[in-house]
Amino acid sequence: MSSVAEIEAxxxxxxxxxxLLQEHDLxxxxxxxxxxxxxxxxxxxxRDLSEKNWVxxxxxxxxxxxxxxxLVYETSVDGEICSVVYSGDTIVASEGWNASTLPxxxxxxxxxxxxxxxxxxxxxxxxxxxxxTYRFLPLFWREFFPRFDSQTxxxxxxxxxxxxxxxxxxxxxxxxGVVHFQNPQRLRGPLAEVPAGRxxxxxxxxxxxxxxxxxxxxxxxxxxxxxxHNLTPAGRRMAAGLAPW
Numbered sequence: 057m058s059s060v061a062e063i064e065a066x067x068x069x070x071x072x073x074x075x076l077l078q079e080h081d082l083x084x085x086x087x088x089x090x091x092x093x094x095x096x097x098x099x100x101x102x103r104d105l106s107e108k109n110w111v112x113x114x115x116x117x118x119x120x121x122x123x124x125x126x127l128v129y130e131t132s133v134d135g136e137i138c139s140v141v142y143s144g145d146t147i148v149a150s151e152g153w154n155a156s157t158l159p160x161x162x163x164x165x166x167x168x169x170x171x172x173x174x175x176x177x178x179x180x181x182x183x184x185x186x187x188x189t190y191r192f193l194p195l196f197w198r199e200f201f202p203r204f205d206s207q208t209x210x211x212x213x214x215x216x217x218x219x220x221x222x223x224x225x226x227x228x229x230x231x232x233g234v235v236h237f238q239n240p241q242r243l244r245g246p247l248a249e250v251p252a253g254r255x256x257x258x259x260x261x262x263x264x265x266x267x268x269x270x271x272x273x274x275x276x277x278x279x280x281x282x283x284x285h286n287l288t289p290a291g292r293r294m295a296a297g298l299a300p301w
């Protein structure tokens with residue numbers, strides 16, 4: 057059995073501008089996505105990808121094991137400029153589950169992108185239909201919304217609603233904070249199930265209560281500030297060695 061150090065050493069990640077992706081990158085990305093999600097078509101994949109401008113690619117031992125697509129942009133909220141990282145498709149094959157490559161590369165990537173998108177608050181707009189992705193928020197970020205242990209402050213609720221409405225239009229329900237896509241992508245089989253015992257986790261329990269139709273592909277909208285001061289101790293370990301944001 058490989059040690060954690062050996063797994064970490066074998067896994068690497070890199071940030072790539074979307075227009076620089078090669079055909080074999082696109083083929084591997086679509087193949088991995090369709091293995092893990094139902095309702096994925098090549099046309100939908102291409103359409104969703106064309107709306108993004110950055111991609112994180114993950115490899116283990118030279119083999120493709122995962123990716124995360126990003127749309128990074130500036131927008132105006134109540135006359136104030138803010139910079140937004142919107143997460144699109146994200147999937148990691150089981151071979152990469154035991155490595156911290158995705159969070160480490162993701163945090164390094166957003167720190168790098170902050171130099172390009174430097175105006176106003178730097179925000180992560182995340183939508184998720186899976187509790188595992190939602191669980192990244194409390195693991196790496198101190199303050200995020202929505203969450204089980206506090207009400208979303210009015211400022212952050214308004215910010216979330218405005219960004220979500222701008223991005224998803226009428227598919228976003230401000231009352232529930234959930235996006236209902238007309239043609240959703242649904243996790244396949246066991247990936248959509250919540251393992252025994254995980255319901256006792258307060259964050260998982262909250263996610264399931266706020267997104268009861270997650271198995272059908274409904275997406276809970278979440279928001280956090282991307283900044284070093286908002287990192288948890290685990291987040292700071294992922295960010296160790298990075299240049300100042």
